[in-house]
Structure formats: C-alpha cells, structure tokens
Amino acid sequence: MNHTRVVVTGLGALTPIGNTVDAFWQSAIRGTSGAARITRFDPTLFRTQIACELKDFTPEKHLDRNEIKRSDPYTQYALYAAAEALADSGLELSQIDPFDIGVIWGCGQGGMQSFEDEVKAYTQQNFNPRFSPFFVPRLLVNMASGMISLKYGLMGITYTTVSACATSNTSIMDAYNYIKWGKGKIFVTGGSEAPITEASIGGFAAMKAMSTRNDDPTAASRPFDTDRDGFVMGEGAGALILEEYEHAKKRGAKIYAEVVGASMTADAYHMTATHPEGLGATKAMHLALEEAGLRPDQVDYLNMHATSTPVGDLSEIKAVTNVFGEAPDHLLISATKSMTGHLLGAAGAIEAILCIKAIQESVVPPTINTQQLDPAIPTGVQILTGEAREMPVNVAMSNTFGFGGHNAIAVFKKV
Incomplete structure (x- = not known):
C-alpha cells in the first residue's frame, strides 16, 4: 500500500468575484454575485446576454509584453494564478531540482478568443491574407502548462488535461497520483478558461x-x-501547489490541507446530459472516499457541481443521495457557481480552493439566489442557502462533471 501523502501548500485565484485567493474567499462567504451584462462584445443579438466576467484585471500590470503577445487570455489567466500560488507556497525554486517540479494544468476550450480573432481578421483581408505566427501557440490547449513551465524553469512532468467541465479535478487527480507514484515532488496544478x-x-x-x-x-x-x-458563463483561473508531505514538512511549508482521494468515471450515457440516475457520479464519489479511507458520514462539506440546469442539478442530487442517503445530517452542501458562474475547465480549481479554505477557516460558503427548492430534492438534503455558516470542516469533497460523461471527484482533509 502506498503511504505517500500529498498536501496543498499554495493557492492562487483569478475569479469573477475576486482577483486573489483572499478577495475570492471574502466575496464567496459574503454571497457576492459576479454576473452582469456582457461587456466583452455586444451581446444584443444573443439569447444569453449575461456572464460572470473578470473585474479590473489588466494583463499589462502582471505580465510582460512578450507573454501577452504570445498568449491567449486563458494562458494569461493561468500565469497570473500560478504566480500567486507559487509565491504563496514559499518555494525557493532555485534550491529545488527543476525535474522535481511539474505542471499539470487543465483547460476545456483552449484559445477560443485567439481563434475567433484570427479567423475574423483572415476573412477580412482581400490582399495577401495571412495568419499570425503566434496563431497556433495562442490557441493550443496545452500552452498554459507550457508557459508556466517555461516562465519558472519547471522541468518535471508537464502537460494539460481536457475533460470538459471535469478538467480541473482531472488535473488535480493526476498531480496527486504522480506524487504518490514517486514521479515528482511538487506540481503546479489547476485550470483556466476564457x-x-x-x-x-x-x-x-x-x-x-x-x-x-x-x-x-x-x-x-x-x-x-x-x-x-x-x-451563467464565467472565466478565470485557479492554481494549487501540490507537494509531497515529507518534502513540505522538511522545508517548513504552510500546509492548507491534504489531498486524500480522487477518482474518475464515465457515464457512457449521452454527449452532453448527465446520467439521470447519477450512476457514474455515484461510483466516482464512492471510489474517491474508498481511496481516502473515509466513510460517507465523515464528509462535512460537499461543493456540488450544480450548474443551475434543470436536469443536471437533479441527477447530481440523485448521485449524492445514493452515496450519503436522503437525510445526511452530517453533510452540508453548497453550489458556489451561483456566485462565480460556471468556469468550465477552471471550475474545479476554484471550487477546490473554496473547499480548502472552508477547511482552513471553518466556514462553508453559501448557495445564493435559491428561493424555492425544487420539490424533487429530498427534504433531508441540507443545501446551505443565503448566508455562509461557521462550522468545523475536517473533510470536504469537490464534484465536477463534464460533457462527454466525465466525472471527477477530489477529497480534501484537514492536516
């Protein structure tokens, strides 16, 4: 049995409700919404005209000119969040073998803005049409992981995961496993989306x-x-520094929480819809808890994927009751996408941060805007609405699910 422990020693966030981890956390426990009318383009002719955009984020203040020129916004968001997480970790990179540190980053769409801009520009050129030499690097979905690696000289395992809206938890799971397998001591992980x-x-x-x-x-x-x-669509990034426990302990690192379990399953049901009985999600939660060596009644807080879709929310509730029962008095649930919107491939990263902060601060962030619970939800399921609640949180679980039937679960525990 593998007894290698993996802990979280750094956090970074760029979200629609806060541009640092602390600002994000404070907005979340206040129940702040990041939604407004879209300003990025004129949405007048669109069915949906609202989104959770970043506020007061200017890349020029945080990245150098070449980084901006060569990268799509999703990569810029990744670089920003990774910088905060690395600074927070206290790692002295010059004193660590660069092959011991890798980057496993997630993104669902890649450089969508760059693709749109370049194709539009191409179609409008009547004379000598050409593409920018940075077109391909800007749109590639793996470029954020590559740019983080390049910026900091990190030479360990580096790649990108893509599992739609389950992407960030997939990245966290992979980083966790590689440390357990002895393939690296430290990983920058998480996800970004623009x-x-x-x-x-x-x-x-x-x-x-x-x-x-x-x-x-x-x-x-x-x-x-x-x-x-x-x-509601959201954008941004979340970064976590995962580190082998003994390595972190030896250097006197601040430890936020331990990653104790992670799993993935597939629904094999539909391209975009979740399984109505939550079969894949149920199995994924069971597997994550089994790996963590925990019973369902030992989980204090569950950050649900719950995107606010009519079908998806109920199928996830079905999976939750399959695992925890229809009246789990020990378990408090919230859906923080009510505040941040849905960051697609970055959703799991920022929600993992909220789970970790809930453990650290003994506060559970709320679900906002929910006025009347769907009557199909069992009355014994405790969904925290309205305001944050102070309570001990020793174990927190984060659920993510993605188009294609991907289910990815991560479990964090107080150290």
Whole structure:
C-alpha cells in the first residue's frame, strides 16, 4: 500500500468575484454575485446576454509584453494564478531540482478568443491574407502548462488535461497520483478558461444550456431553484501547489490541507446530459472516499457541481443521495457557481480552493439566489442557502462533471 501523502501548500485565484485567493474567499462567504451584462462584445443579438466576467484585471500590470503577445487570455489567466500560488507556497525554486517540479494544468476550450480573432481578421483581408505566427501557440490547449513551465524553469512532468467541465479535478487527480507514484515532488496544478467570446456564448446558447435571465443577471445562476433555467458563463483561473508531505514538512511549508482521494468515471450515457440516475457520479464519489479511507458520514462539506440546469442539478442530487442517503445530517452542501458562474475547465480549481479554505477557516460558503427548492430534492438534503455558516470542516469533497460523461471527484482533509 502506498503511504505517500500529498498536501496543498499554495493557492492562487483569478475569479469573477475576486482577483486573489483572499478577495475570492471574502466575496464567496459574503454571497457576492459576479454576473452582469456582457461587456466583452455586444451581446444584443444573443439569447444569453449575461456572464460572470473578470473585474479590473489588466494583463499589462502582471505580465510582460512578450507573454501577452504570445498568449491567449486563458494562458494569461493561468500565469497570473500560478504566480500567486507559487509565491504563496514559499518555494525557493532555485534550491529545488527543476525535474522535481511539474505542471499539470487543465483547460476545456483552449484559445477560443485567439481563434475567433484570427479567423475574423483572415476573412477580412482581400490582399495577401495571412495568419499570425503566434496563431497556433495562442490557441493550443496545452500552452498554459507550457508557459508556466517555461516562465519558472519547471522541468518535471508537464502537460494539460481536457475533460470538459471535469478538467480541473482531472488535473488535480493526476498531480496527486504522480506524487504518490514517486514521479515528482511538487506540481503546479489547476485550470483556466476564457470562454466569454461570441462563438462560445453563441454555441452554448444554441444548446439552450445557459440562463436567459438577462434582466436580472445577479440572480440568474440559481442552483436547485424551481425557476432555474441554465448556467451563467464565467472565466478565470485557479492554481494549487501540490507537494509531497515529507518534502513540505522538511522545508517548513504552510500546509492548507491534504489531498486524500480522487477518482474518475464515465457515464457512457449521452454527449452532453448527465446520467439521470447519477450512476457514474455515484461510483466516482464512492471510489474517491474508498481511496481516502473515509466513510460517507465523515464528509462535512460537499461543493456540488450544480450548474443551475434543470436536469443536471437533479441527477447530481440523485448521485449524492445514493452515496450519503436522503437525510445526511452530517453533510452540508453548497453550489458556489451561483456566485462565480460556471468556469468550465477552471471550475474545479476554484471550487477546490473554496473547499480548502472552508477547511482552513471553518466556514462553508453559501448557495445564493435559491428561493424555492425544487420539490424533487429530498427534504433531508441540507443545501446551505443565503448566508455562509461557521462550522468545523475536517473533510470536504469537490464534484465536477463534464460533457462527454466525465466525472471527477477530489477529497480534501484537514492536516
């Protein structure tokens, strides 16, 4: 049996409700919504005209000119969050073998904005049409992991995971496993996404997956509510430094929490819909708890994937009751996408940060906007709505699910 322990020693966040971990956390426990009318482009002709955009983020203040020139916004977000996480970790990179540190980063869409901009520019050129030499590097989905590695000289295992909205937890799981297997001592992991573009918003709107509550954006993301009508798009990044416990202990690192379990399964049911009985999600949660050596009644807080879609929220509730029962008095649940919107491939990263902060601060962030619970939800399921709650959190679970039937679960524990 592998007894290698993996801990979290650094955090970084760039979100629609805060541009640092502390700002993000404070906004989350206050129940702040990041939704508003889209400003990135004119959304007038779109079914959905709202999103959770970043606020007051100017790349020029944080990245050098060449980094900006060569990278899509999703990579810029990744570089920003990774910088905060590495600084927070206290790692002295010059004193560590660069082959001991890797980057496993997640993104669902890659450089969507760069792709749109370049194709539009190409079609408008009547004379000598050409593409930028940075076109391919900017759109590649693996470029964020590569750019983080390049910036800091990190030469360990480095690549990108893609599992739609389960992507960040997939990255965390992979980093966790590679440390357990002795393939690295430290990983920068997490995810980033920059999906507030015309093509992305238009595509998801065409699927009728997003809310059209355009006249009331701050209340549009309302998981579990009887009037929920789809998710609200978000953007940003979340970064975690995962480190082998003995290595972290030896250098006197600050330890936020321990990663004790992670798992993935597939629904094998539908391209975009979750399994109505939550079979894949149920198995994934059981496997993560089994690896963690925990019983369901030992989990204190569950950050649900719950995107505010009519079908998805209920299938996840079904999976939760399959694992924890229909009246789990020990378990408190919240859906923080009600505040941040859905960051697609970055969702799991920022929600993992909230789970870790809940453990550290003994506070559970709330679900906002939920006025009337869907009557299909068992009355014994405790969904925290309205305000944050102070309570001991020793174990927290983060659920993520993605198009294609991907289910990825991560479990964190107080050290």
